[in-house]
Amino acid sequence: MGQPLQQVVFGLTRPSGSATLTGPEPVNEEGEPLDPANAWGQDHCWWLDRMIRSDQQLVERMTFIFHDWFANSNEKVNNQRMMLEQNELFRSMALGSFHDLFMAVTSNPAMLVFLDGIYNEKNDPNENYAREMMELFSLGADRGAYTEDDVREMARALTGWTAEWSSEEGLHEFEFDTARHDKHEKTVFGETGNWSWEDAVRLCVEHPLHASFFVTKLWGYFIPSPPDEATLASLQGLYLSSSYSIQAVVEAILQHPDFYEGPELVTPPVVYNAGLLRSIDRPIDTTSWTWLSANAGQQLFYPPNVSGWDFTRWLDTSTAKARWEMASYVTSKTYPNPWPKTGEAQYSATEDPTTALANALAYWANPPLSEESEQCIAAFAQSCLKEPLAAWEQSPFRAMRQNALRMLIATAPDMQVS
Numbered sequence: 363m364g365q366p367l368q369q370v371v372f373g374l375t376r377p378s379g380s381a382t383l384t385g386p387e388p389v390n391e392e393g394e395p396l397d398p399a400n401a402w403g404q405d406h407c408w409w410l411d412r413m414i415r416s417d418q419q420l421v422e423r424m425t426f427i428f429h430d431w432f433a434n435s436n437e438k439v440n441n442q443r444m445m446l447e448q449n450e451l452f453r454s455m456a457l458g459s460f461h462d463l464f465m466a467v468t469s470n471p472a473m474l475v476f477l478d479g480i481y482n483e484k485n486d487p488n489e490n491y492a493r494e495m496m497e498l499f500s501l502g503a504d505r506g507a508y509t510e511d512d513v514r515e516m517a518r519a520l521t522g523w524t525a526e527w528s529s530e531e532g533l534h535e536f537e538f539d540t541a542r543h544d545k546h547e548k549t550v551f552g553e554t555g556n557w558s559w560e561d562a563v564r565l566c567v568e569h570p571l572h573a574s575f576f577v578t579k580l581w582g583y584f585i586p587s588p589p590d591e592a593t594l595a596s597l598q599g600l601y602l603s604s605s606y607s608i609q610a611v612v613e614a615i616l617q618h619p620d621f622y623e624g625p626e627l628v629t630p631p632v633v634y635n636a637g638l639l640r641s642i643d644r645p646i647d648t649t650s651w652t653w654l655s656a657n658a659g660q661q662l663f664y665p666p667n668v669s670g671w672d673f674t675r676w677l678d679t680s681t682a683k684a685r686w687e688m689a690s691y692v693t694s695k696t697y698p699n700p701w702p703k704t705g706e707a708q709y710s711a712t713e714d715p716t717t718a719l720a721n722a723l724a725y726w727a728n729p730p731l732s733e734e735s736e737q738c739i740a741a742f743a744q745s746c747l748k749e750p751l752a753a754w755e756q757s758p759f760r761a762m763r764q765n766a767l768r769m770l771i772a773t774a775p776d777m778q779v780s
Contacts, residue, residue, distance in 0.1 A: 388646035403652030424456035631658035722767035
């Protein structure tokens with residue numbers, strides 16, 4: 363408490379060494395260790411566990427951001443091991459140079475499969491990655507940054523990647539085969555040369571419109587309203603002068619007044635799930651989080667398309683219900699049983715409404731609620747039990763009130779935003 367803002371931010375953005383994971387290892391319903399590379403849905407739970415237990419929370423958040431930025435889905439890649447390796451790539455480079463990250467992603471096996479890089483060769487160029495590396499990853503659409511000729515020429519620069527396939531291993535042995543690469547001159551963004559795949563990345567990040575795209579897109583993951591012109595110019599200058607440093611721009615965003623005073627973002631389902639579990643110290647002890655999160659609109663390693671998830675559309679009548687179900691599952695092992703078995707402790711028969719609300723807030727580690735939300739929930743605590751209660755109703759009805767208060771807090775509007 364009382365630390366300067368910069369010191370707090372640097373504590374998040376400049377972690378030392380590898381992350382420490384605190385708490386029990388994740389397991390499935392049978393108490394067995396997860397098998398994220400092979401068992402369906404356990405990759406999601408494995409990463410959710412890291413989000414809960416890691417002491418490098420911002421690194422996990424940036425890994426999550428780049429999973430959306432460079433969206434690949436295992437629906438097409440069909441190899442959980444590849445997806446996990448890409449996930450570790452994002453984690454290891456999450457706060458480094460965007461140029462270096464872009465280079466690593468371009469040659470990453472999961473990306474080479476997802477956007478058909480291994481099928482892009484000099485006699486039959488495939489334009490999928492060339493188009494998306496400009497439109498979605500580095501420059502943006504409808505900004506006049508590139509033309510269809512640039513897409514075709516960029517595809518030629520990216521030719522050469524290949525992989526072996528076997529029934530035992532599937533796709534493997536990803537490598538660059540110079541015999542498949544187009545070694546003739548290409549003209550991209552008005553510059554002509556015998557461009558390679560490394561040049562393709564460099565040409566994108568050196569493009570005059572890249573810096574504004576990068577800082578605006580990254581800003582949007584933290585603040586829903588766009589930066590003003592002065593802030594945009596400042597962030598672009600910082601990004602370019604720092605040699606494309608992700609860390610430098612993130613630090614500036616986290617210290618900007620708009621981050622604290624501007625509009626709030628709706629929390630993505632997996633972040634909401636992680637926050638609830640972390641607040642009650644519940645470890646990963648079921649794989650139900652995969653389908654629960656999918657019902658709420660997000661299964662990790664399965665973004666809907668190459669554009670990633672639409673962060674502006676997390677809540678509707680269906681996904682709001684799914685969040686309620688998620689919160690219910692979070693509380694399922696610790697809720698007060700209104701009808702305990704013989705020999706089990708009964709819930710308090712005397713808990714008054716004020717104490718009930720205080721206990722429910724403490725259950726969730728006292729999250730900050732707006733005055734309006736807290737007043738509404740307090741009103742429910744006061745009115746939900748119709749006095750006088752019969753003797754047999756005293757404990758059960760108070761237990762049910764406590765369960766309802768916990769759910770009202772977990773699903774309050776304040777808990778859906780960050």
